[in-house]
Amino acid sequence: xxxxLVAPELWLEWDGRRLAWKGDAAKSHCSEVHLxxxxxxxxxxxxxxxxxxxxxxxxxxxSGRDEIEFSLRAADSSMIGEPWxxxxxxxxxxxxxxxxxxxxxxxxxxxxxxxxxxxxSTTAIVVPIFNLPxxxxxxxxxxxxxxxxxxxxxLIDDASTDPDIAALLADYEHRDGFVVHRNPHxxxxxxxxxxxxxxxxxxxxxxxxxxxxxxxxxxxxxxxVAYAYADIxxxxxxxxxxxxxxxxxxxxxxxxxxxxxxPMVQRALLQNAGGCLPELPTGNGFCMFVKRAMLDxxxxxxxxxxxxxxxxxxxxxxxxxxxxxxxxxxxxxFVHHQRSASFGEARRAALGAxxxxxxxxxxxxxxxxxxxxxxxxxxxxLDYRVRRIYADRDGVYAVLPPRPRIAFAVNExxxxxQALAAALQSHYECFVLRxxxxxxxxxxxxxxxxxxxxxxxxxxxxAEDVRLLRAAAHVGVPVLDSSADAQLQTLRDSxxxxxxxxxxxxxxxxxxxxxxxxxxxx
Numbered sequence: 047x048x049x050x051l052v053a054p055e056l057w058l059e060w061d062g063r064r065l066a067w068k069g070d071a072a073k074s075h076c077s078e079v080h081l082x083x084x085x086x087x088x089x090x091x092x093x094x095x096x097x098x099x100x101x102x103x104x105x106x107x108x109s110g111r112d113e114i115e116f117s118l119r120a121a122d123s124s125m126i127g128e129p130w131x132x133x134x135x136x137x138x139x140x141x142x143x144x145x146x147x148x149x150x151x152x153x154x155x156x157x158x159x160x161x162x163x164x165x166x167s168t169t170a171i172v173v174p175i176f177n178l179p180x181x182x183x184x185x186x187x188x189x190x191x192x193x194x195x196x197x198x199x200x201l202i203d204d205a206s207t208d209p210d211i212a213a214l215l216a217d218y219e220h221r222d223g224f225v226v227h228r229n230p231h232x233x234x235x236x237x238x239x240x241x242x243x244x245x246x247x248x249x250x251x252x253x254x255x256x257x258x259x260x261x262x263x264x265x266x267x268x269x270x271v272a273y274a275y276a277d278i279x280x281x282x283x284x285x286x287x288x289x290x291x292x293x294x295x296x297x298x299x300x301x302x303x304x305x306x307x308x309p310m311v312q313r314a315l316l317q318n319a320g321g322c323l324p325e326l327p328t329g330n331g332f333c334m335f336v337k338r339a340m341l342d343x344x345x346x347x348x349x350x351x352x353x354x355x356x357x358x359x360x361x362x363x364x365x366x367x368x369x370x371x372x373x374x375x376x377x378x379x380f381v382h383h384q385r386s387a388s389f390g391e392a393r394r395a396a397l398g399a400x401x402x403x404x405x406x407x408x409x410x411x412x413x414x415x416x417x418x419x420x421x422x423x424x425x426x427x428l429d430y431r432v433r434r435i436y437a438d439r440d441g442v443y444a445v446l447p448p449r450p451r452i453a454f455a456v457n458e459x460x461x462x463x464q465a466l467a468a469a470l471q472s473h474y475e476c477f478v479l480r481x482x483x484x485x486x487x488x489x490x491x492x493x494x495x496x497x498x499x500x501x502x503x504x505x506x507x508x509a510e511d512v513r514l515l516r517a518a519a520h521v522g523v524p525v526l527d528s529s530a531d532a533q534l535q536t537l538r539d540s541x542x543x544x545x546x547x548x549x550x551x552x553x554x555x556x557x558x559x560x561x562x563x564x565x566x567x568x
Contacts, residue, residue: 056118056127058099060138065116069100071127076120083108084115084149086434089426107134108427109434110153113145151440152431155321157496160520161273168196168249169265169335172242173256174235175203179210181257181384186218188259192309194566195522197265198249200225200242205232235355239331240346250338253331253359257384258285260333261312262450262500264379266522268335270495271323271376279340279371280329280363283379284315284428290420291330291375294432303436306447312380313448314435316498322377324425327415328360329373333381340366356394357401364409377428378498446472450500452562453479457508465541466505469551470558481511490517501562504529526565533557 059066073093081089081102088108091100107114117129131143138144171189175182189199201218203211203226218224225245229238243251252268254260264283271281284293286300293300302311329336344365352358363373405412419425438444452474454463467476477497479490494502494517502518507529518525528534537557540550 055140057116057130057140059140060116060130060132062133062135062137063105064101064103066099066101067118069097071118076122076124076126078121079126080119080121082117082119083430084434084439085117086430086437086439087119088430103423104134105423106155106427108430109149110155111150112136113150115149149440151442152318152434154318154496155427157321157492158271158274158323160491160495161270168198169252169269170198170200170242170246170249171252171254171265172200172202172239172246173254174238174242175201175206175211175215175256176232176235177206177208177211178257179208179214182211183214184259185254185256186214188261189254192260192262193265194524195266195269198223198225198246200245201227202238202242203228204234204238205229234349234353236347236349236352236358239355239358240349243341243346248338251336251341253334253336255332255383258333259308259382261309261380263316263498263522264312264333264381267316267320267379268376270521271374271379272335272337275372277370277372278374279337279366279369280359280373281335281376281379282326282329282373283333283376283381284432285332285381285383287383287385288330288332288381290326290416291332293377293380294429294436296420296429303438308380308382310448313450313498314443315378315380315432317448317451318435319377319428319431320496320498322424322428322431323374324377324419324422324428325372325374326419327367327373327412328363331355331359332383332385333379334359336362337371340369340371343369343371351404352401354397355401356397357405360401360405360412361408364405364412375425375428377431449473449475451475451477451498452501452503453477453494453497453499455479455481455502455504455514456506457481462542463505465538465551466554466558469541469554473555473559479514481508481514490514491520494518494523495521499523501526501566503558503562524565526561528561534561 055068056071057067077093079091079093080087081091089102112134113131114134115129115131118126120126131145132138133144173185201215201224203215215226219226227241227245233241239253250272252265268281268283272278282291285291286302289297292298302308344362347358348361352361367373434440454466454476456463456478457480463478470476477499479502490513500523502514502523502525504525504527515525534557537550537554541554543550
């Protein structure tokens with residue numbers, strides 16, 4: 047239990063959007079102060095740099111709730127003064143809490159506008175490869191497992207010296223949706239990547255390192271973010287180990303919760319970090335979606351200046367920025383990154399230093415722009431939400447880990463779904479979508495995207511609506527039509543009386559899960 051440090055009259059002001067406190071209140075107690083929201087770190091502040099009056103503006107509530115509990119803590123978690131409970135958007139009197147009880151769970155953030163992009167758009171995933179067959183195998187397997195829609199996987203073997211790479215890639219040479227190219231001699235990372243971009247034709251491109259693993263809906267979300275606004279040029283995922291794109295701690299290795307798998311982490315962020323889109327003056331090629339419109343405008347990577355990488359995507363993004371494009375982070379796309387597997391730490395550091403020299407000479411203001419955006423409010427919100435998710439501050443995952451979300455589509459007089467939801471609850475988080483004949487298309491896609499629905503199951507014939515199918519296709523959500531599935535209906539009838547037939551729910555769940563897997567593989 048932390049001990050409170052004496053800090054009389056710590057808080058100075060809350061005008062509804064701006065918080066002010068005595069910045070020197072903790073100077074005699076610690077070297078670093080943590081500004082917390084609902085008990086979770088929002089910002090770390092070096093006491094030495096603190097002003098007599100510290101202020102922070104809040105463009106919105108990071109938790110998505112109007113109720114906010116601000117507190118200051120030392121690095122050892124001891125409290126500095128007393129917390130202050132205020133309401134977002136309402137000025138508060140210093141020393142008076144305006145709400146009681148435990149903080150409520152986070153709410154999803156406002157979602158992006160639906161993109162004009164359609165499911166017919168093509169994306170090429172470019173994976174440069176040099177040795178490390180085990181990592182390459184895991185990378186390809188994850189892409190195959192979690193990628194839907196019109197895609198091509200372009201594998202560029204940069205003259206690997208490990209014979210296992212040739213054997214591994216031979217399995218994909220003649221498969222639909224794959225392009226396998228072997229360089230006759232080693233070209234280096236950047237030229238190999240440019241070759242992949244050339245082979246992509248007029249498609250959008252995802253640059254994906256061979257030491258990564260992706261998760262559910264990774265590509266659908268990257269595309270949706272990229273096309274939410276015309277001036278977005280690149281979208282980069284977040285990771286456990288990707289420098290400035292690591293969450294929740296910048297430039298650190300951030301292991302995922304020990305009890306979770308990578309798909310679980312991806313789903314937790316899908317469901318709680320949508321709308322977190324910090325901007326930076328660059329992306330990161332470990333997993334970066336690049337719109338073809340930007341490539342057509344500014345060209346490909348500069349292989350002469352950055353032959354081995356480390357600076358090439360920064361240079362590309364700066365050229366894109368000068369042409370009017372922005373670069374954002376998709377806080378709800380998590381990609382595991384081994385990092386340094388190809389080069390090792392020492393060589394990676396040397397290449398990074400060389401690349402930075404080129405960037406400084408070409409873009410003298412680049413580092414200043416990085417500094418101005420790296421700790422932006424939007425980025426602090428993203429890291430805050432990931433910290434809160436990982437700590438399970440809200441107890442959302444105390445019983446069950448993050449699960450895929452499914453929506454049952456029924457009409458107003460449709461059948462009950464309680465038995466089906468109960469049978470699936472250990473494996474899926476279930477929602478009900480009632481199709482009532484109104485104009486659903488205008489909001490259905492937004493609803494599916496905001497809740498991170500991964501599958502729509504139609505349970506009544508009246509719910510099969512072309513508008514529903516069109517909206518689901520627009521956001522890349524598969525649809526399973528079970529309205530005429532007699533076996534499913536029989537199993538549901540049995541599960542309705544599960545108290546007399548304990549195995550009925552298990553049989554229903556097993557049947558549905560097999561159908562879901564088949565549907566999602568299509």
